[in-house]
Amino acid sequence: MLTETITTQITNALKAVADCGTVTDIFYVACGGSYALMLPNQYAVERESSSIAGQALNAAEFKARAPKRLGKGSVVILCSHSGTTPETVEAAKIARAAGALTISLTHVPGSPLDEASEHTINYTHAPMSMSAEHSPAVLARLTFGILAAREGSKLVVDIDAGLAKIGGIVDKAIADQKEAIAAYAEAHKREPVIYTMASGANYGPAYSYAICIYQEMQWIHSACIHAGEYFHGPFEITDFDVPFVQLVGVGASRSVDERALAFAQKYSQRMTVLDAKALGVDEMPASVAEYLQPLVFSSVLRAYADKLADAKGHPLSVRRYMWKMEY
Amino acid sequence: MLTETITTQITNALKAVADCGTVTDIFYVACGGSYALMLPNQYAVERESSSIAGQALNAAEFKARAPKRLGKGSVVILCSHSGTTPETVEAAKIARAAGALTISLTHVPGSPLDEASEHTINYTHAPMSMSAEHSPAVLARLTFGILAAREGSKLVVDIDAGLAKIGGIVDKAIADQKEAIAAYAEAHKREPVIYTMASGANYGPAYSYAICIYQEMQWIHSACIHAGEYFHGPFEITDFDVPFVQLVGVGASRSVDERALAFAQKYSQRMTVLDAKALGVDEMPASVAEYLQPLVFSSVLRAYADKLADAKGHPLSVRRYMWKMEY
Numbered sequence: 001m002l003t004e005t006i007t008t009q010i011t012n013a014l015k016a017v018a019d020c021g022t023v024t025d026i027f028y029v030a031c032g033g034s035y036a037l038m039l040p041n042q043y044a045v046e047r048e049s050s051s052i053a054g055q056a057l058n059a060a061e062f063k064a065r066a067p068k069r070l071g072k073g074s075v076v077i078l079c080s081h082s083g084t085t086p087e088t089v090e091a092a093k094i095a096r097a098a099g100a101l102t103i104s105l106t107h108v109p110g111s112p113l114d115e116a117s118e119h120t121i122n123y124t125h126a127p128m129s130m131s132a133e134h135s136p137a138v139l140a141r142l143t144f145g146i147l148a149a150r151e152g153s154k155l156v157v158d159i160d161a162g163l164a165k166i167g168g169i170v171d172k173a174i175a176d177q178k179e180a181i182a183a184y185a186e187a188h189k190r191e192p193v194i195y196t197m198a199s200g201a202n203y204g205p206a207y208s209y210a211i212c213i214y215q216e217m218q219w220i221h222s223a224c225i226h227a228g229e230y231f232h233g234p235f236e237i238t239d240f241d242v243p244f245v246q247l248v249g250v251g252a253s254r255s256v257d258e259r260a261l262a263f264a265q266k267y268s269q270r271m272t273v274l275d276a277k278a279l280g281v282d283e284m285p286a287s288v289a290e291y292l293q294p295l296v297f298s299s300v301l302r303a304y305a306d307k308l309a310d311a312k313g314h315p316l317s318v319r320r321y322m323w324k325m326e327y
Numbered sequence: 328m329l330t331e332t333i334t335t336q337i338t339n340a341l342k343a344v345a346d347c348g349t350v351t352d353i354f355y356v357a358c359g360g361s362y363a364l365m366l367p368n369q370y371a372v373e374r375e376s377s378s379i380a381g382q383a384l385n386a387a388e389f390k391a392r393a394p395k396r397l398g399k400g401s402v403v404i405l406c407s408h409s410g411t412t413p414e415t416v417e418a419a420k421i422a423r424a425a426g427a428l429t430i431s432l433t434h435v436p437g438s439p440l441d442e443a444s445e446h447t448i449n450y451t452h453a454p455m456s457m458s459a460e461h462s463p464a465v466l467a468r469l470t471f472g473i474l475a476a477r478e479g480s481k482l483v484v485d486i487d488a489g490l491a492k493i494g495g496i497v498d499k500a501i502a503d504q505k506e507a508i509a510a511y512a513e514a515h516k517r518e519p520v521i522y523t524m525a526s527g528a529n530y531g532p533a534y535s536y537a538i539c540i541y542q543e544m545q546w547i548h549s550a551c552i553h554a555g556e557y558f559h560g561p562f563e564i565t566d567f568d569v570p571f572v573q574l575v576g577v578g579a580s581r582s583v584d585e586r587a588l589a590f591a592q593k594y595s596q597r598m599t600v601l602d603a604k605a606l607g608v609d610e611m612p613a614s615v616a617e618y619l620q621p622l623v624f625s626s627v628l629r630a631y632a633d634k635l636a637d638a639k640g641h642p643l644s645v646r647r648y649m650w651k652m653e654y
Contacts, residue, residue: 025380031555031556031558031559032556032558032559032560033559033560034559035556035559043392046382046392046394046395046396047392047393047394047395048395049395049396050395050396053352053380053382053396055373055380058553058555058556059555060526060554060555060580060583060586061526061527061553061555061580061583064526064527064555064579064580064582064583065370065373065374065527065579065580066374066579067373067374068373068374068375068376068377069373069376069377069380085559087555192519192520193519193520193548199387199388199391200388200391200392210550211556211559211560211561212559212560215560215561215563215564216559216560216561216562216563216564217563219563219564220564221520221548221550221564222550223537223548223549223550223551224550226385226388227387228358228385228386228387228388228391228414229358229359229362229385229538231358231359231649231654232358232359232360232361232362232412232538232539232543233359233360233538233539233542233543234538234542234543235543235648235649235654236542236543236544236546236646236647236648236649237542237543237546237547237548238648252391252392252393253387253388253391253392255391256387256388256391259387259654263648263654267648319563320563321562321563321565321590321594322558322562322563327558327562327586327590
């Protein structure tokens with residue numbers, strides 16, 4: 001039963017983290033779109049923490065890999081929208097048995113993941129909008145809350161300030177992009193292959209768009225190319241008619257994105273470019289804009305997906321295998 | 328000037344690791360195919376080390392991310408075949424300036440990466456064969472040598488025993504696969520999209536095959552799908568005519584591979600399956616077979632690539648952009 005507010009749930013989970021004897025590792029464990037939400041958090045821990053190692057793993061891989069560092073010094077953060085993903089529920093049980101502190105995100109109170117975890121946060125779900133209570137925002141609040149609790153990081157204050165603005169930023173960005181979104185949908189409705197490309201914290205939303213939107217929901221072949229890896233293999237498939245959706249971020253990895261974009265734009269006539277600056281990401285505090293930009297990209301990309309689905313006559317809800325059979 | 332043997336170079340690098348005050352992190356830093364070689368090493372550190380965190384990063388991402396844990400407690404292992412990859416050379420300089428111990432692999436003595444690093448190992452290069460002096464073997468010897476030096480791990484003995492057999496295993500596997508390789512090449516020579524799939528330690532060679540062979544050397548659209556992620560998005564693009572090359576490994580993640588294979592084989596008629604057991608990987612000590620199997624897969628996959636290139640009349644050496652222009 002949901003009796004606490006989301007903020008109270010987060011506060012309680014962070015109090016447990018503060019009361020831990022030691023924290024050496026944060027494992028971020030989930031599958032698919034939920035796994036993609038974890039990637040910017042691993043990125044943030046690596047950039048900001050001197051004493052904690054962060055690692056995002058697919059839940060089946062987590063079980064198989066059985067990280068030797070998993071134990072009493074570990075916080076394991078898990079996410080499953082339905083709370084029923086078997087691999088993620090099992091990962092929570094494994095983590096808890098190893099003595100780790102488990103904190104789970106799910107939309108469904110009372111779900112198996114909720115039951116399996118010590119702390120649960122029941123986030124808000126509403127695509128094409130964003131708030132401090134959406135799942136990726138809850139993850140950022142947890143990550144920077146842990147860094148505050150364990151290392152005295154002050155960035156959580158800026159995270160909260162950024163999240164207070166993010167709803168308005170996303171609404172405006174989607175409204176501003178209306179014509180670009182319509183043009184993209186018409187131009188790509190018959191494409192058999194569309195790549196996504198990003199780096200840094202934005203690899204997560206670009207990966208999610210490739211595997212959850214293109215492959216899963218639109219049956220379009222895709223891969224998420226890391227912009228730094230692009231020049232060491234993938235760029236050879238670039239040609240005038242090969243479409244890419246590229247995210248250009250703010251912060252440390254922007255130059256990596258810009259280098260890939262400069263090349264790709266020269267040889268492909270099919271680039272769709274989403275620039276964090278044009279989407280208003282810079283209205284958030286500069287100290288955390290790079291960590292929160294994936295939330296803006298993912299919401300805006302969902303608007304791109306929605307319109308593409310309309311143009312193709314292939315609703316985002318259609319599946320041929322998922323939820324329809326045992327697998 | 329190459330005056331030391333490869334084994335002496337490794338021994339000297341490991342002596343420096345043993346003499347370090349502390350080692351909290353190993354960063355594996357490279358680009359493209361060399362980055363792919365790093366992934367099984369991150370995997371091994373996560374499975375086997377209780378005190379050291381392992382992290383593989385593209386070199387441009389490493390520079391941008393600027394991990395806060397990078398410092399005197401870090402060993403940074405880098406690789407560039409030519410020793411001239413600018414991002415990797417720069418990463419070595421950044422790591423060294425931060426106080427980390429730098430160990431580089433390159434085929435070219437006196438190259439910029441050699442010059443930038445404290446220790447260099449000049450590995451043997453000969454595709455479609457394998458030995459203890461090939462680059463992925465040198466990486467395994469370093470990784471398990473570090474675990475021996477810092478944590479007393481005994482596995483390096485089994486690594487050496489496995490590497491003593493691996494040349495023969497690879498030669499036999501390629502000979503045994505001759506008909507399968509010829510059939511694969513003919514069946515795939517006109518395919519515009521071919522996926523690869525793997526999990527665990529074998530994600531590295533499957534990623535390399537997708538980005539270096541298909542995208543770079545054959546101009547075929549591709550993505551490496553993690554077998555655990557497959558069910559959370561990518562599996563929806565599976566159809567009777569969609570080709571996959573799947574690696575089925577030995578060890579902890581085999582069940583992840585088998586689950587994906589069982590589904591994919593049901594809905595695609597175009598599965599090419601390479602099973603580590605059929606390739607003779609089990610002849611190596613069971614304690615390390617899962618860590619050394621990527622070396623067998625990558626060598627056998629190169630034989631698959633060679634034959635595909637013949638069937639397409641598109642040599643593996645052809646490029647349209649790489650080495651031909653500034654980028």
